[in-house]
Amino acid sequence: MPRENLNDLLVFFAVAQDRSFTRAAARLGVSQSALSHTIRGLEERMGVRLLSRTTRSMSPTDAGERLLQRVAPRLDEIERELAAVRDMGERPSGNIRITAIDYVLDTVVWPRLAPVLSRYPDVRVEFNMDYRLVDIAADRFDIGVRFGDQVDKDMVAVRLTPDVQQTIVAAPDYFKSHSLPTQVQDLARHNCIPMKLHGGGIYAWELLDGGRPVEVRIDGQVTFNGAFQMLNAALDGYGLAFLPEELTRLHIEAGRLVSVMAACCPKFPGLHAYYASQRHSSRALRLVIDALRMT
Numbered sequence: 687m688p689r690e691n692l693n694d695l696l697v698f699f700a701v702a703q704d705r706s707f708t709r710a711a712a713r714l715g716v717s718q719s720a721l722s723h724t725i726r727g728l729e730e731r732m733g734v735r736l737l738s739r740t741t742r743s744m745s746p747t748d749a750g751e752r753l754l755q756r757v758a759p760r761l762d763e764i765e766r767e768l769a770a771v772r773d774m775g776e777r778p779s780g781n782i783r784i785t786a787i788d789y790v791l792d793t794v795v796w797p798r799l800a801p802v803l804s805r806y807p808d809v810r811v812e813f814n815m816d817y818r819l820v821d822i823a824a825d826r827f828d829i830g831v832r833f834g835d836q837v838d839k840d841m842v843a844v845r846l847t848p849d850v851q852q853t854i855v856a857a858p859d860y861f862k863s864h865s866l867p868t869q870v871q872d873l874a875r876h877n878c879i880p881m882k883l884h885g886g887g888i889y890a891w892e893l894l895d896g897g898r899p900v901e902v903r904i905d906g907q908v909t910f911n912g913a914f915q916m917l918n919a920a921l922d923g924y925g926l927a928f929l930p931e932e933l934t935r936l937h938i939e940a941g942r943l944v945s946v947m948a949a950c951c952p953k954f955p956g957l958h959a960y961y962a963s964q965r966h967s968s969r970a971l972r973l974v975i976d977a978l979r980m981t
Contacts (some may be wrong), residue, residue: 694728699758702746723927733889773965779808780970786831788815789913802977809970818884823962834955840962845980849930857923865944870902877925878904882911891928894952
């Protein structure tokens with residue numbers, strides 16, 4: 687294959703890994719029609735169909751799967767070696783992709799990285815806000831940030847925060863027409879603010895009942911898929927929200943929110959930054975990890 691067609695292979699790998707032209711186009715920053723044109727040209731030059739497309743799904747053919755399994759890892763290895771060579775320069779440089787949930791990016795990741803990145807203009811960072819448990823290797827992220835119990839054992843993990851205290855909160859106005867809940871069973875009589883998960887389900891609140899972990903199914907008038915939106919709804923009096931204390935503390939101290947059922951609220955394992963153990967540890971990656979690390 688001519689060398690200039692390596693970029694077409696990278697496009698194919700993105701589409702095959704995402705199983706979606708839409709997601710791959712968004713990740714690569716190009717149009718779906720451009721991706722489709724590139725894939726068709728690659729298939730014509732190779733003389734074999736690489737993707738099986740229907741109106742509802744897309745998946746690699748046997749030939750496409752062979753490319754994905756045999757060639758993609760080798761290109762990743764070349765990319766790591768090129769990064770190692772670049773790393774021998776005087777200044778850290780390179781692209782780092784990070785995935786984390788929204789409030790963690792705002793309250794932990796960005797405040798720690800911003801001062802460092804201003805000193806290293808050749809280090810470029812792409813931030814992705816996502817609540818699903820991302821496979822960072824498959825989705826080509828360099829770093830993921832999640833709670834400690836959500837990190838796979840084969841990853842290198844670096845602690846960013848102490849354990850995270852959860853809270854159940856609502857606005858004072860909400861309690862003008864609702865009694866204060868004191869135990870898990872009381873939640874069934876309250877308007878709660880659910881979080882919708884990536885797969886479409888509703889997150890069950892992970893609480894303590896007499897010190898015993900329980901998952902509580904809750905319901906409410908408004909549902910969100912982000913912590914900040916849930917916080918705003920609670921502040922506006924739409925019910926009880928289950929949120930990290932870091933998001934609610936200042937509002938509780940100012941009297942804008944009331945904390946209830948403290949004995950039922952657990953601590954979640956602290957936030958960790960994690961990355962693949964086999965990944966080349968470039969200076970840019972080490973720079974970012976050291977900036978995020980809990981001191």
